[in-house]
Amino acid sequence: MKTLLLALALAGLQNQNLDRVEIQTIPVQGNVYMLAGAGSNTTVQVGNDGVLVVYTQVEQLAPKVLAAIRKLSDKPLIWIVNTSIDADHFGGNDALPKLANAAVRQNVRIVAQQNVLNRMSSAPRGAEPIVPDKLWPNDEYFVPQKDMSFNGEAVVINHMPAAHTDGDSIVFFRSSNVLSVGNIFTPDRYPVIDLQNGGSVQGLINALNRILQITVPLKYQEGGTYVIPGQGRVCDEADVVEFRDMMTIIRDRVQDLIKKGMTVEQVRAARPTRDYDTEYGPNDAFLEAVYKSLSSKK
Amino acid sequence: MNRICLVAVLALIMAKPALAQVDFTGEWAPLYHEDSPERLPGPELADYLELPINDAARMRADSWEADRISVVMEYQCRPHAADYAMRGLGNIRIWRDIDQASQRLVAFHLHFLAWDSERTIYMDGRPHPGEFAPHTWQGFSTGVWEGNMLTITTTHLKENYMRRNGVPRSDKAKLTEHWMRHADWLTVVTVIEDPAFLTEPLVRSDNWYLDPGQAIGVFGCETAPEVPAPEGTVPHWLPDKNPNLHEFANWYGLPFEATRGGAETLYPEYRSKIRDYKPPAQCTRYCACLTLLGGGCNITR
Numbered sequence: 001m002k003t004l005l006l007a008l009a010l011a012g013l014q015n016q017n018l019d020r021v022e023i024q025t026i027p028v029q030g031n032v033y034m035l036a037g038a039g040s041n042t043t044v045q046v047g048n049d050g051v052l053v054v055y056t057q058v059e060q061l062a063p064k065v066l067a068a069i070r071k072l073s074d075k076p077l078i079w080i081v082n083t084s085i086d087a088d089h090f091g092g093n094d095a096l097p098k099l100a101n102a103a104v105r106q107n108v109r110i111v112a113q114q115n116v117l118n119r120m121s122s123a124p125r126g127a128e129p130i131v132p133d134k135l136w137p138n139d140e141y142f143v144p145q146k147d148m149s150f151n152g153e154a155v156v157i158n159h160m161p162a163a164h165t166d167g168d169s170i171v172f173f174r175s176s177n178v179l180s181v182g183n184i185f186t187p188d189r190y191p192v193i194d195l196q197n198g199g200s201v202q203g204l205i206n207a208l209n210r211i212l213q214i215t216v217p218l219k220y221q222e223g224g225t226y227v228i229p230g231q232g233r234v235c236d237e238a239d240v241v242e243f244r245d246m247m248t249i250i251r252d253r254v255q256d257l258i259k260k261g262m263t264v265e266q267v268r269a270a271r272p273t274r275d276y277d278t279e280y281g282p283n284d285a286f287l288e289a290v291y292k293s294l295s296s297k298k
Numbered sequence: 299m300n301r302i303c304l305v306a307v308l309a310l311i312m313a314k315p316a317l318a319q320v321d322f323t324g325e326w327a328p329l330y331h332e333d334s335p336e337r338l339p340g341p342e343l344a345d346y347l348e349l350p351i352n353d354a355a356r357m358r359a360d361s362w363e364a365d366r367i368s369v370v371m372e373y374q375c376r377p378h379a380a381d382y383a384m385r386g387l388g389n390i391r392i393w394r395d396i397d398q399a400s401q402r403l404v405a406f407h408l409h410f411l412a413w414d415s416e417r418t419i420y421m422d423g424r425p426h427p428g429e430f431a432p433h434t435w436q437g438f439s440t441g442v443w444e445g446n447m448l449t450i451t452t453t454h455l456k457e458n459y460m461r462r463n464g465v466p467r468s469d470k471a472k473l474t475e476h477w478m479r480h481a482d483w484l485t486v487v488t489v490i491e492d493p494a495f496l497t498e499p500l501v502r503s504d505n506w507y508l509d510p511g512q513a514i515g516v517f518g519c520e521t522a523p524e525v526p527a528p529e530g531t532v533p534h535w536l537p538d539k540n541p542n543l544h545e546f547a548n549w550y551g552l553p554f555e556a557t558r559g560g561a562e563t564l565y566p567e568y569r570s571k572i573r574d575y576k577p578p579a580q581c582t583r584y585c586a587c588l589t590l591l592g593g594g595c596n597i598t599r
Binding site for chain 1: 352353354355356357358361366370372373375376377413414415428429430431432433434435456457468469470493494495519529530532534536537
């Protein structure tokens with residue numbers, strides 16, 4: 001079932017008209033940039049050592065992503081970080097390094113939490129894995145935190161257990177003071193709580209609280225640590241607070257309705273998210289995921 | 299002689315700005331005669347009067363628990379956003395940038411007493427940032443002259459409050475201001491359009507007087523754990539559980555439905571729907587709030 005969903009996601013993305021996608025480059029802070037416009041955001045860190053990319057988009061967008069990177073750096077692509085198993089985040093894992101490093105002999109290290117690799121490489125008995133092995137991470141980690149240094153700054157990768165999925169990572173560029181958080185945080189839409197891939201509402205709230213521990217505003221809750229979300233605009237701590245509050249309040253409301261014995265249909269009819277829907281959009285899948293996540297926690 | 303006259307006339311013409319331009323430079327002190335109880339001691343809980351809010355805003359405000367600004371440390375030093383900054387603790391210093399080569403006005407700058415907030419209003423025709431740019435408390439502002447009135451458009455605002463009792467204003471909102479100077483008096487009309495929480499624009503006005511002797515000090519704010527609570531605690535009321543919603547209506551003898559706000563309650567025609575309303579015989583709460591800290595306010599309950 002999980003692999004079928006992933007296959008459908010990949011097929012859906014491949015069917016999109018990607019010719020019209022225009023990649024925008026937004027300088028975030030220090031050595032870090034955000035590439036936006038393709039739906040999900042790609043984080044790029046550049047410097048003397050080379051290029052680090054968080055999210056490689058889908059395979060077909062690799063030329064456009066590379067064109068944007070080349071306006072920032074002519075160095076080889078050295079590191080890729082996959083922050084979750086979302087199909088549009090790792091589709092360029094093979095194509096992007098091939099294009100970027102065509103003129104040099106350079107192997108690329110693809111970092112991900114081990115659950116990402118486990119899910120990519122799992123397959124029903126006798127069947128091929130749904131994700132081809134050329135797209136798999138080759139540098140998976142299983143500890144809570146993986147540290148590295150690149151382009152003269154500390155890059156700290158933290159596992160956020162059972163949040164959007166069970167393999168989520170957030171990437172902190174310490175000198176640049178920028179945090180790339182993937183689909184744990186999407187400022188203008190409800191998050192996807194991917195229960196099939198190990199996500200949970202409480203894990204997502206825990207991850208948001210962890211993000212708030214790392215971020216430090218410059219002055220009066222503004223600036224300082226910038227946060228690159230999975231989708232949407234560049235943010236800072238105050239934006240994450242709004243999102244965390246929304247998630248916490250909706251969790252409490254749905255939990256209260258579950259305690260009253262309501263079914264998912266009754267919860268939907270009670271419209272416990274109606275004061276957030278005008279900001280975060282359609283809620284059917286989100287509300288159902290919150291309900292199921294809280295209902296299964298016994 | 300004719301040449302001298304011509305030069306004099308040219309000098310007079312060139313001394314005038316190319317467009318009607320008023321200088322707002324100076325120290326401005328706020329006047330609180332409009333909406334005084336809301337702006338000084340602060341709004342009552344569940345007072346949504348005069349706000350054209352939708353059901354989403356009403357529900358969000360009903361779930362507001364005032365402990366949040368103490369318990370959630372990230373709220374403790376949150377400043378007013380540009381749309382609310384003009385309402386409270388609104389001592390302002392305004393100065394301007396003039397391009398030396400062209401003598402054109404490039405920008406106005408504002409410094410607020412509250413939270414040391416600073417704001418820039420660009421006058422050089424630059425575009426607003428794109429959809430992926432960060433949002434800030436003061437947003438991104440550009441101004442144009444309409445006669446002697448300065449009209450300012452502000453986008454890229456962070457989410458904040460429409461009123462300091464939990465009525466939200468979203469980050470999708472657009473703020474339009476009209477600044478008008480009459481000698482030593484400044485009037486600012488603000489118009490907030492918010493597709494998330496308003497059914498029609500919210501129009502308010504604020505006034506200042508020129509106060510050259512005003513000295514704005516450092517505001518300063520430091521977060522600290524004020525109330526013990528587990529990390530990640532977000533105080534709020536569950537739907538239909540807030541015990542304070544009738545407080546405001548009861549204190550002021552108002553029909554509860556009127557206190558719920560909404561566009562309908564803004565207009566005189568609404569009086570016909572509350573014909574049974576009898577105002578209290580005398581004011582007993584926040585009757586004459588004339589100073590910043592509520593001195594002179596008549597609070598009897």
